[in-house]
Amino acid sequence: MGTERLKQTLRQDVQGMHAYAIQPSAGFIKLDAMENPFVLPPELQHALGERLGRAAINRYPAQRVADLAAALTAHVQLPAGQRLMLGNGSDELIDLLAVACDVPxxxxxxxxxxFVMYAMSAQLRGLNFVGVTLTADFQLDEAAMLAAIEQHRPAITYIAYPNNPTANLFDDAVIEKIVAAIGKQNGLVVFDEAYQPFSARTWLPRLGAHDHVLVLRTLSKFGLAGVRLGYLCGPTALIDEIDKVRPPYNVSVLNAEAGLFALEHAGEYARQAALLKEERTRLMAALSDVPGVQVFPSEANMVLVRVPDSKRTFEGMKQRGVLVKHVAGLHPLLQNCLRLTVGAPEENIVMIRALKESL
Incomplete structure (x- = not known):
């Protein structure tokens, strides 16, 4: 397509922005995207394959998607008066929230x-985005958050719980003040619990205490990153309104069937999550003993570390066949930081060795 045509037909801000970066990973131990490293046991693979083969791919997926929503509602023990809606990953739900709340x-x-998608969804949907810098130890800056809420009166405030890429949970006492302040301004608070399977705390049981609080989750960290399923929970009347902007068949029948299958075998995924939490503890302990490496607290399936020279260490690990995420350029607070996904035991052993050799 000609350069002039591009200039005239595409939005200027889109032409100037960077696409979401996905690193080529073929041939590497892939520890850059917080994926569950475990595949299903062969007997479950066979059972899932047969089930997907029976799916009615000649029909629109309305009924099976409704079945999945009902199964998820039961699985997460959604409080009374709340409902959930499904998205093609939580990314789509972040976008749909921006669409629904795009008042002048x-x-x-x-x-x-x-998470970069909060700002990207705002930009693409024509909303303002205000980022409030965390403290040096990656906690919420209470005064700065409350001042920004007072000044900007946000329609949506995201609290990632735990946060990405820092992996920590924020202080609940500060969060409570933010929730109250947003309530007074008639805005919404969205707790993004993408890493809930690995976290010590969740906000979901507290839904219903406030009529302006939503909880966003994904099945990606549950172990279904390739299936693309997210869900947004909140007061029924509020979800009913947001659901109006959802494309009618945004979740495929194959995704819904795979999601239902996973919930029926939730014990297997709970076993995998428990193993990953044990590996996280071992990984953090091993890295804490390495001179020059600072390890930050984690409630997710990732660990943020600061090293003397993150570029050198990232490239060295890559040369040794281990792919992690170099996050130093995302924000000044992340200077010389790498984000490491917690992998399977044998992967973590190789990652620790590669990091030590690459310092």
Whole structure:
């Protein structure tokens, strides 16, 4: 397509932005994207294959998607008066929230560094984005958050719980003040619990205490990153409104069937999550003993570390066949930081050795 045509037909801000970066991973031990490293046991693979083969791919997926929503509602023990809606991953739900809340002059607010899709969805949907910098130890800056809420009156405030890429949970006492302040401004608070299977705390049982709080989750970290399923929970009347902007068949029948299958075998995924939490503890302990490596607290399936020269260490690990995420350029607070996904035991052994050799 000609350069002039591109200039005239595509939005200027889109032409100037960077696409979401996905690193080529073929041939590497892939520890850059917080994926569950475990595949299903062969007998479950066979059972899933047969089940997907029976799916009615000649029909629109309405009924099976409704079945999945009902199964998830039961699985997460959604409080009374709440409902959930499904998305093609939580990324789509972040976008749909921006669509639903795109009133003139609306703002989305979130702590930074945080998940990049909050700002990207705001930009693409024409909302303002305000990022409030965390403290040096990656906690919420209470005064700065409350001042920004007062000044900008955000339509949506995201609290990643735990946060990405820092992996920590924020202080609940500060969060409570933020929730109250947003309530007074008639905005929404969205707790993004993408890493809930690995976290010590969840906000979901507290849904219903406030009529302006939503909880966003994904099945990606549950172990279904390739299936693309997210869900948004909140007061029924509120979800009913947001659901109006959802494409009618946004979740495929194959995704829904795979999701139902996973919930029926939730014990296997719980076993995998428990193993990953044990590996996280071992990984953090091993890295804490390495001179020059600072390890930050984690409630997710990732560990943030600071090294003397992150570029050198990242490239050295890559040369040794281990792919992690170099996050130093995302925000000044992340200077010389790498984000390591917690892998299978044998992967973590190789990662630790590669990191030590690459310092």
């Amino acid at each position: 002059g609306a703002t989305i607010l979130a702590p930074v560094p945080g």
